[in-house]
Amino acid sequence: MFLTRARIALPDPASVVTPLCAHLVEHEAVVETGPGEARIALAGATATLRYDDAQLEVAVEAAELAALTSLRFAVASHVVEFAPDGKQLRIHWEGDGAGPSLLPGFRVLTVAAIETVTPHMRRIHFAGEDLARYDSLEALHVRLFIPPAGLAEPAWPMLGEDGLPIAPPEDKRPAIRKYTIRSIDAAAGRLAIDFVLHDDAGPGAAFAARAQPGDQVGMAGPGGRGLQSAGxxxxxxxxxxxxxxxxxxxxxxxxxxxxxxxxxxxxxxxxxxxxxxxxxxxxxxxxxxxxxxxxxxxxxxxxxxxxxxxxxxxxxxxxxxxxxxxxxxxxxxxxxxxxxxxxxxxxxxxxxxxxxxxxxxxxxxx
Ligand SMILES: Cc1cc2nc3c(=O)[nH]c(=O)nc-3n(C[C@H](O)[C@H](O)[C@H](O)COP(=O)(O)OP(=O)(O)OC[C@H]3O[C@@H](n4cnc5c(N)ncnc54)[C@H](O)[C@@H]3O)c2cc1C
CATH class of the missing domain: 3.40.50.80 (Nucleotide-binding domain of ferredoxin-NADP reductase (FNR) module)
Incomplete structure (x- = not known):
């Protein structure tokens, strides 16, 4: 079991915990509350929030690190959102997964091979690790994070020590474009994306046109509604x-x-x-x-x-x-x-x- 904790100095924590719980219920969390306490179970992780008049103590535990990071992010970002002057709060997590990490679900993909499907459609085969969450017909599309051309070392958005996202510096910031996973073999760590090479190419089409084996993009998601069964x-x-x-x-x-x-x-x-x-x-x-x-x-x-x-x-x-x-x-x-x-x-x-x-x-x- 993975465990992480934070103590947050906060005036009137109850006024933050109440809307936070109500909001996460809308995202299918199961919430139990008692005096000075709330327990939130969401997507394989559990957060216990204990508070008095001036301090909120949060403990998040999960069997998988990715689930822990996701719920830690959900709690930290909503504390910041619902607290007056939330952006001034100091949140410092200790324990598993503490310290800077990639966003939950974020994967780094490396170009493995390139195929010309038709004159204006390029299929790029990517290699990546831990792709199982992307292997679903329920959600077909992803957000690709495309680093600026010519950058020696790509910079990805990260979660900081407070569990909140930090964008890379502007000159290194990847452009984000939506694409569809055309095929995926999660066990082999491979997926393919078909890129339209269009006129007036933006970062997506330009990346597809210049891509070489070894180039990297980031990927987040998946999203969208998938195929339904019908006659x-x-x-x-x-x-x-x-x-x-x-x-x-x-x-x-x-x-x-x-x-x-x-x-x-x-x-x-x-x-x-x-x-x-x-x-x-x-x-x-x-x-x-x-x-x-x-x-x-x-x-x-x-x-x-x-x-x-x-x-x-x-x-x-x-x-x-x-x-x-x-x-x-x-x-x-x-x-x-x-x-x-x-x-x-x-x-x-x-x-x-x-x-x-x-x-x-x-x-x-x-
Ligand atoms: C859910 C989802 C899934 C998608 N899946 C795919 C996919 O698998 N493959 C794919 O190729 N695209 C896909 N798209 C479309 C793709 O995201 C857009 O075409 C995107 O604009 C391409 O980004 P870019 O950086 O090349 O151009 P941008 O920087 O976004 O745009 C630059 C200019 O190019 C124009 N432009 C953008 N797309 C086209 C086009 N297709 N033809 C002509 N002009 C264009 C824009 O109008 C703009 O003037 C998907 C979009 C969504 C929302």
Whole structure:
């Protein structure tokens, strides 16, 4: 068993412990409270919080170090969030996992091999350790931390002695981009990611274009909602959604039926995709500068026939996403959990600006 402890001088600890427990319950923690005490069990770790009028004592224990680090981080970050002047608090952990460490779940990947799938799709095979948490069809995408080009020694975000994250210095800070795990063999310590080599390359596409064996990226996650079981499937994707569609098609049971529509630049960008016999694959070609025809293809589907027990998965550029999501909501109103339509990139915006925009839109809608 791993164990870590911290004593935190804090005025009125109860006013911090109460919202902290309420918040972690929303994240599926099991919380028991008593006078001057709270016990939080979450994802394989347990935190015991004891407090009086001026001090909070926290002990976190877990059978695995990663679980200990995660709960230590959850407690420390929420103490800082809920305490008045939280950023001024001094938190010093002692025991297992104390001292600077990588973020929980963060993995360093090393480029092992590079493959040209099509002229604009590069598959990079990475080697990494302890990849089991990433081996899931429930959550397909990851955040890649891409160090600036030419940096001799990559710098990763770390957890400091207080259990809170420290960003690397600005000139060494990795850019963060979302990508999909195209295939993974956790036991062999290998995974592959397919990168679209697009014009106006940002850090993601530029990394894929220059990558050499031995180069490193960081990885955090995984995230997203995965494949659901259904009687029939409809997939719609542009080149950025193609890696996810390829992975899901390969994982479908042999008797699955459905249709996958994938839009790429031209016939030279088509690729062989393993899939059940009952799933039809239709390629669309988008000539340079021409508008996408994915939304039209969706609108032309005979949805009432496709409707019962059909699951729709769609990922593409933002303008198509808006149109397809609106159509899906109208046609599949009653079955909101039977469709997942996601905006994977936005013309004219870098991924971080796009993500901030999506967050603001979601907050406005809530
Ligand atoms: C959950 C999720 C999973 C994803 N999985 C993958 C994946 O497996 N493979 C993959 O290649 N992409 C994937 N993407 C899309 C990828 O994150 C974006 O394309 C991202 O913008 C690429 O980063 P960048 O640094 O190359 O460009 P950025 O710095 O983000 O953008 C620079 C410029 O390039 C433009 N741009 C970005 N992407 C494209 C594109 N595809 N075509 C043309 N112009 C573009 C932007 O509009 C911007 O003007 C995924 C996105 C999400 C949200």
């Amino acid at each position: 029939r499937y409809v997939f719609l994707a542009d080149a950025t959604g193609l890696p996810a569609v390829g992975r899901m098609l390969a994982a479908l049971p042999a008797q699955a039926t459905g249709l996958a529509i994938v839009e790429v630049a031209g016939p030279e960008e088509e690729q062989a995709l393993a899939r059940p016999e009952g799933v039809t694959l239709r390629w669309l070609h988008r000539a340079e500068g021409a508008p996408s025809c994915l939304a039209e293809a969706f609108e032309a589907l005979d949805w009432p026939a496709d409707g019962p027990d059909t699951y729709l998965w769609a990922a593409m550029e933002h303008a198509d996403f808006l149109r397809i999501r609106a159509g899906a909501r109208e046609r599949l109103r009653r079955d909101r959990d039977r469709h997942l339509v996601v905006s994977y990139w936005r013309a004219g915006l870098a991924e971080d600006q796009h993500a901030a925009d999506k967050k603001a839109a979601a907050a406005k809608a809530a």
